[in-house]
Amino acid sequence: MLSELKELYRYRELLWTFVVRELRIRYKNSVLGFFWSILNPLITVLVMTVVFKYVLNVRVPNYSAYLLAAYLPFMFFQLALLDSAQSILTQLPLLKKIYFPREILPIGSVIANFLHFLLAMGVFFLYLLFVWWMNPGENPFRATVFWLPLLVLLQFCLTLGLALFISALNTFYEDVKYLVSVGLYLLFFLCPILYFVEQVWAATHSPDIPAQWQDTLFTIYNLNPIGMLLVGYRKLMLDPQPITVTRTGDVLETHYLPLDWTMLAIAGAVSVLVMVAGYAYFNKVKWRFVERP
Amino acid sequence: MSQPAIAVRNLVKEFDLTHSGYSSLKGNLLWWRKKRKERLRAVDDVSFEVRPGECVGVVGKNGAGKSTLLGLLARVYKPTSGEIHLSGTVAPLLELGAGFHPDLTGIENVYFNGVILGLTRKQVTERLEKIIEFSEIGDYVDAPVRSYSSGMLLRLGFSVAVHVDASILLVDEALAVGDIEFQKKCLARIAEFQANGGAILFVSHDMDAVRRAADRVLWMRAGKVYQDGPTEEVLSAYERSGENPPQD
Ligand SMILES: Nc1ncnc2c1ncn2[C@@H]1O[C@H](COP(=O)(O)OP(=O)(O)O)[C@@H](O)[C@H]1O
Ligand SMILES: [Mg+2]
Numbered sequence: 001m002l003s004e005l006k007e008l009y010r011y012r013e014l015l016w017t018f019v020v021r022e023l024r025i026r027y028k029n030s031v032l033g034f035f036w037s038i039l040n041p042l043i044t045v046l047v048m049t050v051v052f053k054y055v056l057n058v059r060v061p062n063y064s065a066y067l068l069a070a071y072l073p074f075m076f077f078q079l080a081l082l083d084s085a086q087s088i089l090t091q092l093p094l095l096k097k098i099y100f101p102r103e104i105l106p107i108g109s110v111i112a113n114f115l116h117f118l119l120a121m122g123v124f125f126l127y128l129l130f131v132w133w134m135n136p137g138e139n140p141f142r143a144t145v146f147w148l149p150l151l152v153l154l155q156f157c158l159t160l161g162l163a164l165f166i167s168a169l170n171t172f173y174e175d176v177k178y179l180v181s182v183g184l185y186l187l188f189f190l191c192p193i194l195y196f197v198e199q200v201w202a203a204t205h206s207p208d209i210p211a212q213w214q215d216t217l218f219t220i221y222n223l224n225p226i227g228m229l230l231v232g233y234r235k236l237m238l239d240p241q242p243i244t245v246t247r248t249g250d251v252l253e254t255h256y257l258p259l260d261w262t263m264l265a266i267a268g269a270v271s272v273l274v275m276v277a278g279y280a281y282f283n284k285v286k287w288r289f290v291e292r293p
Numbered sequence: 294m295s296q297p298a299i300a301v302r303n304l305v306k307e308f309d310l311t312h313s314g315y316s317s318l319k320g321n322l323l324w325w326r327k328k329r330k331e332r333l334r335a336v337d338d339v340s341f342e343v344r345p346g347e348c349v350g351v352v353g354k355n356g357a358g359k360s361t362l363l364g365l366l367a368r369v370y371k372p373t374s375g376e377i378h379l380s381g382t383v384a385p386l387l388e389l390g391a392g393f394h395p396d397l398t399g400i401e402n403v404y405f406n407g408v409i410l411g412l413t414r415k416q417v418t419e420r421l422e423k424i425i426e427f428s429e430i431g432d433y434v435d436a437p438v439r440s441y442s443s444g445m446l447l448r449l450g451f452s453v454a455v456h457v458d459a460s461i462l463l464v465d466e467a468l469a470v471g472d473i474e475f476q477k478k479c480l481a482r483i484a485e486f487q488a489n490g491g492a493i494l495f496v497s498h499d500m501d502a503v504r505r506a507a508d509r510v511l512w513m514r515a516g517k518v519y520q521d522g523p524t525e526e527v528l529s530a531y532e533r534s535g536e537n538p539p540q541d
Contacts, residue, residue, distance in 0.1 A: 017408040021394065021401070028396050094392045097465075098385050099368035100409055287371045290364070291308060 004283050008101050015104050015111075022083075022112035037116065038123055041068070041075055048194065060196075060241065062131060068124050069237050070193040070230040073152075076117035077159050077226055078184045084109040084163035085170045085177040088289055092171075095290050102286040103279070106167035110160050118152075144236045144259075150268075151232050158225055158271035161278035168282045171289050191227040192234075198241045198257050222260065225274075228267035235259040296380050298461055298492035299343040299366065304375035306336040306361055335361040337516035339375075345460070348483065348493040350507030350524065352500075354536040357513040359496045363463045366494065381460025384410050387450050388465070395439035399430060402438055403453055410457040420456050427482075428452035429475070448475055455482050462486065464495035480506060498538055500528060 008015070027033035048071075049064040060066065084106040088095070091105055128141065170176040192200065204217040222228050240256045310331040335358045343349050351359050364370045366377060367385045392409060393402045403424055407417035417424075425434050428448040433441065441449070454462065462483075483493060483506060497503050503510060503524065510527040512520040514536070520527045531537060 013413055014408050017405055017414065021397065021405050024401060025394060025396055091392075093388060094409075096364065096369060097367065097387050097391055098409060290369055 001280065001283070004101070004103075004279075008103060008107075011101050011104060014100055015108055018104055018108035019111045019115070022108060023115065026112070026116075034119070038120060041072060041120065042123075045071055052194070062238075065128060065131065065238055066196070066234055066241075067193070068127070069234045070191070072117065072120050072124060073155055073230060073233050074188065074191060074193055074226070075120070076113055077155070078188075079116075080110045080113035080159050081163055081166055081180060081184065082177070083113060084167045085180055086167075088167050088171045092289070092292075102289060103164065103282055106163045106282070107160065109167075110156070110163045114156055114159075121152075141237060142239065147236050148233075151229060151236060154268045154271045155226075155229050157275040158229070161271070161274035161276070164275075164278035164282040168285050168289075171292070172285075187224075187226065190224065191230050193230060196241050197222075197231045197234075201257055219263070222263040223266070225267040225270045228263050229271070232259065232264050232267075295345060297342040297378070298345045298347070298380055299341075299494065300376075300378040301342070301366075302340050302376045304336055304339045304362075304365060304377060305334065305373045306358075306365055306370055307373045308333045308335055334516050336365065339513075339516075339518050341511060341518060341521055343461075343492045343494060345380075345490040345492055346487050348487055348495070348506055348508050350503040350510045351494060351496045351513060352498070352503065352510060352528070352531055352537065353513035353519075355538055358516040359513055360465055362513070363465050363494065363496060366461075367463055379461060382411055382458075383461045383463060384454050384457050384459030385463040386454045386465070391450075393438050393446065393450070396437055398437055399425075399434035399441070399449055403434075403449065406450065406453045407457065410454065410459070412457055424449075424452045424456050427456070427478075444472060444475070451479060455486060460491055462491060462493045462495075464493065464497075466496050466498065476502075500532065500537065503528065 026037070045064050045067045048067055052058040053063055087105040087109045088102065095102065166176060166180055170180075200221055201218055204221065205214045209217065222231070236259070240258070242256060310333050337358070339358075339362065341349075351362070353359055361370065363385065365372055366379070367383055387406065392406050394405075397405075400421065403421065404414060404417050407420070407424075408414060412420075425431075428434075428445075428451075430441070430445050430449060433445065438446065487493065493506075495503075495506070507524045509522065510520075510524050510531075511518050512527050512531050520530060
C-alpha cells in the first residue's frame with residue numbers, strides 16, 4: 001500500500017491537472033459558470049423552505065440555514081459518488097493505451113466536487129452573515145464551528161472511500177451506478193436533511209415504542225455515518241433545536257439534544273476505515289479494468 | 294554495445310475469457326451456470342530486443358497479439374509471466390482523440406495529454422509553441438476540440454507525443470489517417486527521433502509505411518513471434534502468406 005501511495009504522489013501533477021480539467025468542463029458550458037452551480041442548491045433550498053414554512057407549517061426560525069447546513073454536504077456526497085461511478089468507464093479507451101495510477105480518476109472526481117463544495121460552504125457563510133446583518137442579535141456562529149474542518153475532512157474520507165469502491169465495481173458490473181443513484185435517493189430521506197434529528201429522537205421515544213428499545217433504535221439511526229456527519233454539521237454550526245414532546249395536546253417536556261460525540265466519533269472512525277478499505281480494494285482490482293474485452 | 298532500449302524475455306499475457314471483464318450482476322450471480330474458465334494466450338512466450346535508434350515494425354493479422362504486446366510495454370497490462378526491461382520513458386501514441394475532451398480547447402487538451410505522458414505543466418508551457426507549430430492547426434488551438442477534423446486530432450496528438458522527450462515511442466496503427474504531407478513530416482520527425490537514440494515499435498498494416506520506416510520487422514502469429522528479421526526478408530514472406538488484412 002505504501003508503494004502505491006508513493007506512486008500516486010509521483011503522479012500528483014497529473015491528479016491536479018485532472019481536477020482542473022474536471023472543473024473546466026463543468027463550468028465551461030455556461031456563461032455564468034460557477035454561479036449556476038451555486039444557484040442550483042440555493043433555489044432548491046428556497047423552494048424547500050417555502051414549502052416547509054408555509055405549506056407544512058414548520059416553525060423553525062431560520063429554517064433555510066438548517067437546510068443548507070445539511071443539504072450542501074449531502075450534495076457533495078451525492079455528486080462526487082455519481083461522478084466517480086462513471087470516471088473509470090468513460091476513460092477506458094485512454095486506460096487501454098497508457099499507464100497512470102488508475103485511482104487518479106475517481107480521486108480527481110471527488111476532489112473536483114470537494115473544491116466546489118468548499119466554495120458553496122463559503123457562500124453559505126456569507127448567507128449566515130447576511131442573515132445576522134439583517135437582524136443582529138446573537139453571534140451567527142457557534143464556537144464549535146472550529147471543529148468544522150475536521151468534520152469536512154472526515155466526510156471527504158467517507159466519500160473518497162465509497163467513490164473508490166463504486167468506481168471499481170461499476171467497471172465490472174454495469175448495474176452498480178443504478179443501484180448507487182437509487183441508494184442515494186433513498187439516503188436523502190433517511191438522513192436528517194429535510195427534518196431534524198430531534199424529530200427522530202421524538203419519534204423513537206414515542207410511547208408506542210417499548211421503553212427498552214427506544215435508545216437502541218435511535219442509536220441505530222445514528223449509525224449511518226453520512227447521516228451522523230450531517231447531524232454534526234448542523235450542531236457544530238447552528239443553534240440547537242428544542243425538542244417539544246406533546247402528548248394529547250399537552251406539552252410534556254422541552255429540552256435540547258446535545259451533539260452525541262461518541263456517535264460522531266464512530267461515524268468518523270467508520271469514514272476513515274471506509275477510505276482505507278476502498279483504497280485497498282481499488283488497488284487490488286485496478287489491473288483488471290483494462291481486461292474487459 | 295549499448296544497453297537495449299527494450300528487452301523482452303519470455304513474455305506471456307493470458308486473458309481470462311470467462312471471468313474478466315464486463316458483465317452484469319445477474320451474469321455474475323449465475324456463476325454456477327458458467328463453463329470452466331477459459332484462458333486465452335494473447336502474447337505467448339515472446340522474446341526480443343530493440344536497440345536505441347532502432348525502428349521496429351510489427352505485423353500480423355488481426356488478433357495476433359500486437360496491441361496486447363504494445364499494451365504490456367506501455368504498462369497498461371500486468372504480464373502473466375516473463376520480463377520487460379525498458380531503459381528510459383515510454384510514450385504511446387494515443388489513439389485518435391483518446392484523452393481529448395471535446396468541450397475543451399486544443400491547448401487545454403495539450404496540457405492534459407502532455408502531463409499524462411509524463412511532462413510537468415511547466416514543461417508543457419515551455420513546449421506549447423513548438424507543439425502547436427508542428428501540429429499546423431493554427432488558430433484552432435483555441436477552439437473546442439469537437440470542431441476538429443480527425444486529421445487535426447491526429448496531428449495534435451502526434452505532436453504532443455513527439456515533444457515529450459520519451460526514449461521509446463509506441464505506435465499502434467495510428468499513422469494511417471492524415472494527409473500525405475503530414476505523414477511525410479511524421480516520418481521525418483521519426484527519423485530525427487531515431488537519430489537521437491530513440492527506439493520505436495510500431496504496428497501497421499500499411500506495408501509501404503513499414504518498408505519506409507522500419508529497420509527490422511516482427512511478424513506475430515497467434516501470440517508468438519513467428520519471424521524476426523530484416524524488413525525486406527520478413528515482409529516478402531509475410532506478403533506471400535496473405536495474412537495482411539486488405540487496406541481500404
Ligand atoms: N481484454 C481482453 N480480454 C480478453 N481477450 C482479449 C482482450 N484483449 C485482447 N484479447 C484477445 O487477445 C488476442 C490478441 O488481441 P490484440 O492484441 O488486440 O490483437 P491485434 O492487435 O494483433 O489485432 C485477440 O484474440 C483478442 O480477442
Ligand atoms: Mg490491434
